[in-house]
Amino acid sequence: MPDYPGRVILGIDTSLGSAVAVVEPDGVIRAQTVSADPRGHAEMIGTLIERALAEASIGPSDVTHVAAGMGPGPFTGLRVGIAAARTFALGRAVPVVPVVSHDAVALELLLHDALTGGYEDAADEPFAVVTDARRREFAYTLYRGLDADGLPVRLAEPALVPRDDLDAVLADAGAVRRDADRIPAAMLALAASRALAAGRTIGPADALYLRSPDVTLPHAPKRVGVPVLREPAGGAPRSIGDGERDEA
């Protein structure tokens, strides 16, 4: 266990593919495992966690915090990682640190820009992390630079936009488009670590679905083909249950 004094953060994200990482608070990445499969989150998650712990040469009891990617992302997959983060943390009686999944991408981009020069320019330039939200929509979050705690500054919270409207929306915001097709779990864990160090809460407690459940209220029971003998005054015949639909 004690290669590590202090915090050891397990990062879990299934908002795009599945990703798990183990990170020390100073940013040293001890392990990072990824499955690019846009489905198969439930199949992969246990193996990825186990592999990440093994690669980091630690046991579950060495984990001090679990960073959970809260989305945005397609619901079915997103939930798997959040559920896993919560029960892993429960099993070790350690806290869950919720993180906006796009923050991990933003942090990676900003750190990369800092390392490769051009930090001065990049730091002040608004940009948007953009991910596929399915149903002809993108999810995007606007950022500009890092704050004093080393965390990406969110200019606006995650939102959905029709695919065809994205570029116009970003032009209005003066933001550069940065598409992402994976969430770096190590950056998720690092963002959590920096938030912990600063004593800040940076992610929502609940999943960032950004969409209501896709349901329509049921229609009145369909008629099954008995000839209607009398038309009630005022149009179509009403069936039992019509009132229920109208009120909701």
Add this chain to the structure above:
Amino acid sequence: MNASTSSATEPLVLGIETSCDETGIGIVRGRTLLSNTIASSMDEHARYGGVVPEVAARAHLEALQPSIEAALAESGVALADIDAVAVTSGPGLAGALMVGVGAAKALAVSLERPLYAVNHLVGHIAADILDDDAEPLEYPTVALLVSGGHTSLLLVRDLTTDVELLGETMDDAAGEAFDKVARLLGLPYPGGPEIDRAAASGDPTAIAFPRGLSRASDMAKHRYDFSFSGLKTAVARWVEQREAAGEPVPVADVAASFREAVVDVLVTKALAACRDHGVPRLLLGGGVIANRRLRDTALERGAAEGVTVRIPPLSLCTDNGAMIAALASELIMSGRQPSTLAFGADSTLPVTEIQVAESS
């Protein structure tokens, strides 16, 4: 029953069930029930008249952790004491199942404990084991599992090794039929208790609604299968004719006659299975067993045919995590290896797969 109390022979198992709209967490030691904690999202589905998968899956994610904590508190067990984690792999709603599967895998890895991925339908049979007051279940037994999600007739030769599907519904589950007919009669969701209440003052012989898949030709080909969509249509047609003729709809008689048709077909086919296989035992399970008329009819007609009908406590008949823990406990006590971590949610998991992904 085994008199030994060592943890090797009486494993302490935490079971997670999320196949439909109940988040069930159960804790079992051997064959002893320690907690059966259920959080239901039923109320959230009421306005839609049926279970909405996405609504159910969201509710599971929110209910899981508090339910696990409540189950631990109720049983006075610490997570560190758990010997194994169990989870429903299927059948059920895919998105709902995935929440439980992800949670169970991470919990097992976190606790460094074995994980048992099991079959929901076989879990319903395992619920019977937790009934302290009953004699141990004898094999073989026929099992009739009736709920809003499934209507299945099984032949159970051995709980952990040999379960055969005799028949199942070709369209709606029986519970769904109750919901749809309730809607038709202007009664709220869930339909089962509402139909029951309305039927109390009705005449079950007032209207001769059809018994699905019960004609001689059907009984040759679909002897143990069920169909309720024709019955639902027949009820709709009958009600419409009344309305079209400007006559009042006798809701009590319609409810009682509809319920009688469902119960008659369920019990007739279950007892036919007992007779055909020479098995004088019938086990009932699933949420629709809460219907008193179904229980009474099964007991009555079973007794007349020399078939012993077993009904676990109703809290164990509806979907729950205790039955999942109980099944895993039986698997462990019979020496089965845990599941690997490489399994998923299987919405159509066949009943013959009692345990999923057993490690070699």
